Amino acid sequence: MTGSTESEASYDRRRFNQWWAGRARAEGVARRDILRLAAAAGLASTLPVGLSASRAGAVGEGVAVGEGVTVGEGVTVGEGVTAGQGVTAGQGIVKPLPPELFTLHGTNAETRFEALADTGFTTPVSHFFVRNHTRTPRLDAAAWKLRIWGDGLTGAGRQFTLADLKSLPPVTRTAFVECAGNARSFFRTLQNQPVSGTPWNTGAIGTARWRGARLSDVLRGAGLSRRAVDVMPRGLDDELVMPDGTNYGRVRRPMPISKALDDVLLAYEMNGAPLPPDHGFPVRLLAPSWVGISSIKWLGDIEVSTTPLYSPWNTDFYRLYGDAYPPEGSAPLTRQTLKSAFELPWNATLSAHTRHRLTGRAWSASGAVTRVEVSTDGGASWRPARLHDHARRGSWTRWSIPWTPRGSGPAELLCRATDSTGRTQPQTTTHNTQGYLFDAVLRHAVTVRA
Ligand SMILES: Nc1nc2c(c(=O)[nH]1)N[C@H]1C(S)=C(S)[C@@H](COP(=O)(O)O)O[C@H]1N2
Numbered sequence: 001m002t003g004s005t006e007s008e009a010s011y012d013r014r015r016f017n018q019w020w021a022g023r024a025r026a027e028g029v030a031r032r033d034i035l036r037l038a039a040a041a042g043l044a045s046t047l048p049v050g051l052s053a054s055r056a057g058a059v060g061e062g063v064a065v066g067e068g069v070t071v072g073e074g075v076t077v078g079e080g081v082t083a084g085q086g087v088t089a090g091q092g093i094v095k096p097l098p099p100e101l102f103t104l105h106g107t108n109a110e111t112r113f114e115a116l117a118d119t120g121f122t123t124p125v126s127h128f129f130v131r132n133h134t135r136t137p138r139l140d141a142a143a144w145k146l147r148i149w150g151d152g153l154t155g156a157g158r159q160f161t162l163a164d165l166k167s168l169p170p171v172t173r174t175a176f177v178e179c180a181g182n183a184r185s186f187f188r189t190l191q192n193q194p195v196s197g198t199p200w201n202t203g204a205i206g207t208a209r210w211r212g213a214r215l216s217d218v219l220r221g222a223g224l225s226r227r228a229v230d231v232m233p234r235g236l237d238d239e240l241v242m243p244d245g246t247n248y249g250r251v252r253r254p255m256p257i258s259k260a261l262d263d264v265l266l267a268y269e270m271n272g273a274p275l276p277p278d279h280g281f282p283v284r285l286l287a288p289s290w291v292g293i294s295s296i297k298w299l300g301d302i303e304v305s306t307t308p309l310y311s312p313w314n315t316d317f318y319r320l321y322g323d324a325y326p327p328e329g330s331a332p333l334t335r336q337t338l339k340s341a342f343e344l345p346w347n348a349t350l351s352a353h354t355r356h357r358l359t360g361r362a363w364s365a366s367g368a369v370t371r372v373e374v375s376t377d378g379g380a381s382w383r384p385a386r387l388h389d390h391a392r393r394g395s396w397t398r399w400s401i402p403w404t405p406r407g408s409g410p411a412e413l414l415c416r417a418t419d420s421t422g423r424t425q426p427q428t429t430t431h432n433t434q435g436y437l438f439d440a441v442l443r444h445a446v447t448v449r450a
């Protein structure tokens with residue numbers, strides 16, 4: 001398996017060209033998105049007169065849910081809505097969400113990063129974050145079928161039962177799933193920049209051992225045409241309906257055939273057991289290294305197309321908007337970025353003149369983490385941490401470093417990772433309005449007690 005070769009920008013341009021030529025369907029894509037995509041592809045000047053580009057307010061990952069999405073029988077769940085106002089945060093999630101392990105944000109549950117200190121390399125289901133646009137559906141594995149369809153197949157398509165998938169050669173892969181908005185809250189707290197969406201700290205990530213069939217085997221088994229360019233996996237969870245009545249339909253996001261045939265799994269096991277309900281039972285996609293939204297849970301069908309596909313999840317959401325980006329946004333997000341964090345509560349108290357073992361994790365979607373450095377003096381000096389795992393791209397490594405604080409009072413701990421591409425976490429992340437891909441060095445506040 002090799003990495004995809006086509007650059008994201010040229011891919012986007014090619015898809016747009018095909019689409020503009022009238023060969024893609026615009027299902028679920030608003031007219032303003034046509035303008036945005038046109039400009040992204042550098043084709044704005046070729047647009048018919050009268051179509052002036054104006055972008056509606058971007059809706060962020062989690063704003064979608066966080067700002068009040070209708071869930072189920074008319075129950076509105078909002079970030080600002082708390083249990084005290086009649087809605088239970090974390091509702092729609094099946095597994096227990098003890099407060100020592102999770103912070104709740106509307107329909108989502110964030111892992112407390114410090115709780116990972118008690119876990120090994122992989123994240124147990126009991127600790128794994130949940131990002132639900134609506135709520136976890138309860139599906140019957142015996143009745144479940146995956147439908148592969150579309151004009152990118154040579155025949156009429158095919159349905160796979162769970163037993164069919166299990167009869168294909170199984171592949172096991174350890175990989176993280178990380179939300180594109182992970183660490184979003186630091187745009188505000190470290191850079192004083194407004195962003196929309198769920199204000200995650202660093203806990204919208206988990207690493208698991210996934211087992212399943214190769215998407216490429218399934219697509220070929222369904223009769224993949226050489227003319228296919230995009231696949232669009234879609235979940236069986238509820239349609240996403242906004243408070244203003246906009247119905248985005250079921251969660252779905254296209255990916256290029258190059259990624260689909262590269263390393264994507266149809267996972268039916270997580271850490272050696274059947275997928276739990278909240279993580280996509282009976283089958284989810286696992287798109288290693290890519291933004292979490294690519295790993296569609298509760299998979300129901302996959303469209304295979306000879307023309308580019310669009311959904312709100314690659315037009316309105318999961319592109320970068322803001323001053324540094326064209327008005328129409330960046331190309332659709334693909335890979336996650338490079339980050340590191342301490343497994344320590346925020347504002348933890350540590351006693352002075354005691355040798356502490358600081359621990360954390362570092363991860364990269366582009367290469368293996370090769371170095372983690374720690375500063376305990378606010379960034380003036382750095383020491384190398386010890387890496388405890390054989391880090392690979394799309395996975396993480398645990399690290400540790402001893403620290404004996406001398407003074408007392410507030411202190412800031414910094415950690416900074418470097419990966420095998422040579423990239424080191426920057427001091428700041430370029431702002432984008434939806435707060436995706438924050439990768440700057442964090443400043444972890446602690447108090448040293450004399
Ligand atoms: N069907 C479906 N798939 C989905 C989602 C969803 O709401 N519905 N959320 C996506 C997002 S934004 C992320 S970050 C990951 C989270 O996976 P997890 O809940 O297993 O941690 O699932 C993705 N797949």
Ligand SMILES: [Mo]
Binds near residue numbers: 061178180181292293
């Ligand atoms: Mo996400």
